[in-house]
Amino acid sequence: MLPFEKTEYQHREKRIKKSMEAQGIEVLFVTDPANMNYITGYDALSYYVPQGVIVSSYLKEPICIIRQQDVYCALHTTWMSKESIIPYPDKYLWEPKVLHVMDFVGDVLREKGLHNKRIGVELDSYYFNAHWYHRLEKSLPDAELVDATSLVNWIRGQKSTKELEYMQIAARIVEKAMYNAIENIDVGVRECRVAAGIYSDLLNGTGVYGGEYPSLSPIMPAGERTAGAHFSWTTEGKYQKDQLVYMELSGSYKRYHAPLTRTVFIGKPPEKVRETAKIVIEGLNVTLSTIKPGVTCEEVEQAWQTTINQYGLEKESRMGYTVGLSYPPVWTENTAYFKPGEKTVLKPNMTFHIMPGMWLDGYGVAITETIRVTENGCETITKFPRELFIK
Amino acid sequence: MLPFEKTEYQHREKRIKKSMEAQGIEVLFVTDPANMNYITGYDALSYYVPQGVIVSSYLKEPICIIRQQDVYCALHTTWMSKESIIPYPDKYLWEPKVLHVMDFVGDVLREKGLHNKRIGVELDSYYFNAHWYHRLEKSLPDAELVDATSLVNWIRGQKSTKELEYMQIAARIVEKAMYNAIENIDVGVRECRVAAGIYSDLLNGTGVYGGEYPSLSPIMPAGERTAGAHFSWTTEGKYQKDQLVYMELSGSYKRYHAPLTRTVFIGKPPEKVRETAKIVIEGLNVTLSTIKPGVTCEEVEQAWQTTINQYGLEKESRMGYTVGLSYPPVWTENTAYFKPGEKTVLKPNMTFHIMPGMWLDGYGVAITETIRVTENGCETITKFPRELFIK
Numbered sequence: 001m002l003p004f005e006k007t008e009y010q011h012r013e014k015r016i017k018k019s020m021e022a023q024g025i026e027v028l029f030v031t032d033p034a035n036m037n038y039i040t041g042y043d044a045l046s047y048y049v050p051q052g053v054i055v056s057s058y059l060k061e062p063i064c065i066i067r068q069q070d071v072y073c074a075l076h077t078t079w080m081s082k083e084s085i086i087p088y089p090d091k092y093l094w095e096p097k098v099l100h101v102m103d104f105v106g107d108v109l110r111e112k113g114l115h116n117k118r119i120g121v122e123l124d125s126y127y128f129n130a131h132w133y134h135r136l137e138k139s140l141p142d143a144e145l146v147d148a149t150s151l152v153n154w155i156r157g158q159k160s161t162k163e164l165e166y167m168q169i170a171a172r173i174v175e176k177a178m179y180n181a182i183e184n185i186d187v188g189v190r191e192c193r194v195a196a197g198i199y200s201d202l203l204n205g206t207g208v209y210g211g212e213y214p215s216l217s218p219i220m221p222a223g224e225r226t227a228g229a230h231f232s233w234t235t236e237g238k239y240q241k242d243q244l245v246y247m248e249l250s251g252s253y254k255r256y257h258a259p260l261t262r263t264v265f266i267g268k269p270p271e272k273v274r275e276t277a278k279i280v281i282e283g284l285n286v287t288l289s290t291i292k293p294g295v296t297c298e299e300v301e302q303a304w305q306t307t308i309n310q311y312g313l314e315k316e317s318r319m320g321y322t323v324g325l326s327y328p329p330v331w332t333e334n335t336a337y338f339k340p341g342e343k344t345v346l347k348p349n350m351t352f353h354i355m356p357g358m359w360l361d362g363y364g365v366a367i368t369e370t371i372r373v374t375e376n377g378c379e380t381i382t383k384f385p386r387e388l389f390i391k
Numbered sequence: 392m393l394p395f396e397k398t399e400y401q402h403r404e405k406r407i408k409k410s411m412e413a414q415g416i417e418v419l420f421v422t423d424p425a426n427m428n429y430i431t432g433y434d435a436l437s438y439y440v441p442q443g444v445i446v447s448s449y450l451k452e453p454i455c456i457i458r459q460q461d462v463y464c465a466l467h468t469t470w471m472s473k474e475s476i477i478p479y480p481d482k483y484l485w486e487p488k489v490l491h492v493m494d495f496v497g498d499v500l501r502e503k504g505l506h507n508k509r510i511g512v513e514l515d516s517y518y519f520n521a522h523w524y525h526r527l528e529k530s531l532p533d534a535e536l537v538d539a540t541s542l543v544n545w546i547r548g549q550k551s552t553k554e555l556e557y558m559q560i561a562a563r564i565v566e567k568a569m570y571n572a573i574e575n576i577d578v579g580v581r582e583c584r585v586a587a588g589i590y591s592d593l594l595n596g597t598g599v600y601g602g603e604y605p606s607l608s609p610i611m612p613a614g615e616r617t618a619g620a621h622f623s624w625t626t627e628g629k630y631q632k633d634q635l636v637y638m639e640l641s642g643s644y645k646r647y648h649a650p651l652t653r654t655v656f657i658g659k660p661p662e663k664v665r666e667t668a669k670i671v672i673e674g675l676n677v678t679l680s681t682i683k684p685g686v687t688c689e690e691v692e693q694a695w696q697t698t699i700n701q702y703g704l705e706k707e708s709r710m711g712y713t714v715g716l717s718y719p720p721v722w723t724e725n726t727a728y729f730k731p732g733e734k735t736v737l738k739p740n741m742t743f744h745i746m747p748g749m750w751l752d753g754y755g756v757a758i759t760e761t762i763r764v765t766e767n768g769c770e771t772i773t774k775f776p777r778e779l780f781i782k
Contacts, residue, residue: 045607090709219436225467
């Protein structure tokens with residue numbers, strides 16, 4: 001069963017085509033797996049080989065190009081007719097300098113009479129590397145290849161009712177995982193055991209809804225390692241007395257994500273940790289009260305920065321990003337960010353992960369929320385006590 | 392603590408430099424996270440932003456370029472001196488068309504006097520997209536950029552004693568997960584619950600060693616979906632009577648992987664499933680008895696193909712690939728494959744995932760092993776009964 005009505009996919013396609021038209025793009029070749037999913041529904045763990053979706057007003061519906069052995073995955077998860085699923089044989093993978101999947105893509109476009117069009121490609125995305133680009137260019141000498149990075153990502157910004165429902169489910173899932181993880185953390189407990197419990201909760205889901213694997217594995221450093229922004233658990237480490245821990249997790253449902261971060265201290269937290277947590281929470285609360293339709297992203301960041309600056313703190317990195325549908329390696333949507341200079345204007349039903357993580361000298365504190373911009377403000381999709389947890 | 396002695400990293404660097412020299416590459420810029428880890432030890436969940444490692448005989452040791460907030464991750468996980476960790480500020484991420492991390496990389500190379508060298512880049516890898524390449528090219532007008540895809544991957548082929556130890560641990564972990572998953576599968580059990588159990592086992596590890604997240608989430612379709620090669624579990628599905636299930640899982644330890652696949656039938660398997668499993672196992676056994684130093688990859692594939700052809704079966708896709716150190720999106724090493732035309736000669740301590748998956752009309756069977764080429768043959772690293780499991 002498709003996660004959305006066929007009409008919702010078609011509505012998305014219509015909006016994408018409108019954006020293409022505005023940018024003078026006649027054919028769009030999408031390789032980002034989240035964008036492929038958004039357009040067609042395609043959902044499989046096959047994104048480590050080249051694959052893509054073609055959108056064009058010259059076509060009656062999108063075309064999905066995938067590996068031969070994934071045909072059934074495409075037939076089973078997309079809304080289009082069988083004719084729009086075009087598989088390539090494995091030999092296109094075997095000697096990528098001799099015969100490449102992009103040669104096959106070029107041939108498909110030629111066959112459809114689209115080889116001499118203005119073709120948009122996702123130049124700056126995870127799944128379109130330099131070699132693929134060169135091969136596609138070579139395969140399409142009569143085409144004009146133009147950059148269409150994030151064209152679809154921007155369309156994904158404002159979520160539909162159904163998409164928000166899925167993010168709510170992802171939020172219920174991550175809340176449960178976070179609750180149990182905080183419960184499980186204790187002196188002498190193995191870090192990997194807590195991680196195992198987290199994944200178990202993320203996948204078991206709620207009583208009604210099962211979970212999916214998150215696009216990024218939990219970030220969950222302990223002790224000094226909290227000073228780094230992207231540490232996993234350690235394989236043999238055990239939690240110790242007087243240790244600081246933060247956990248950045250996300251539930252996933254139908255590939256929709258709702259990240260949540262909380263910080264825990266095992267023992268009596270030192271003044272500086274308590275103080276940092278207080279400032280982060282105050283900054284986060286000010287951020288939440290600033291967000292509403294019509295406000296720009298830079299204004300949101302400014303409100304946060306001003307708040308923490310009062311206490312002598314400063315955050316150099318962006319403090320929020322759009323979130324929703326995603327595949328590995330990460331759950332960001334790669335469009336709007338809460339950062340200086342970002343002029344994007346907030347609109348209802350945009351969804352963000354507000355990420356006020358502070359990585360300081362020898363320790364770090366992160367307390368975050370996934371939010372939705374409402375008609376006149378914002379609400380958190382994640383619901384969890386906003387505090388420094390003490391164990 | 393580093394997973395390897397400093398001398399092992401230095402030995403790797405030496406071998407990489409030798410290969411660079413043979414290819415006339417003066418500077419190597421590595422962005423594949425597994426290759427970065429192999430050279431420096433760098434291990435963090437930060438691979439979704441641009442980062443890289445520079446190797447050159449002009450440098451006393453490799454340089455690691457990472458995001459400012461990941462400095463502590465680099466200091467904590469690499470063997471080099473502090474001076475060789477060079478962080479870039481977040482502003483290089485904010486407007487990738489205006490200011491890009493590759494501009495920063497260009498500046499670092501210029502500062503080191505390496506801007507006019509012959510520089511190898513990993514053109515055809517997951518983490519070096521078309522835009523990065525264009526920016527690096529623009530940033531280094533005096534350099535000659537050449538393709539060095541898989542240069543480091545090939546060096547990684549023959550494993551050291553310590554690397555094999557880690558793969559053995561990953562194997563013990565995946566065996567436990569597979570054992571329990573087969574135990575847990577039953578009529579009416581939720582697929583997501585079995586998946587949760589698998590992740591729990593993969594991360595809890597053995598009594599002694601904790602596990603890490605695998606580079607690819609388990610592939611575990613049930614019923615008709617076994618006809619597709621890359622399905623995950625479903626969020627609400629429950630296992631049913633007379634259903635076929637296969638599970639492709641991997642343990643991970645210090646990022647070393649040992650994948651294993653088994654097929655299960657819930658009930659009395661129909662003749663065609665029983666027969667396919669028998670053929671796959673026979674083909675796998677013939678493959679194992681063919682593998683030894685001096686044999687080429689195509690000869691191995693030929694032995695497999697000939698065996699299954701006798702029974703009227705044929706496999707179009709490659710039936711094995713090198714495996715070891717990896718990060719998402721997948722655990723293949725992207726070097727040698729068991730496929731027609733592959734002239735790579737097997738050597739002792741190369742490690743492969745033998746992947747005789749058959750995706751047929753309406754069902755699929757996969758029974759696989761991770762193996763090591765020994766001095767005079769091969770041995771499986773994964774140890775698990777090689778049969779069709781009946782529940």
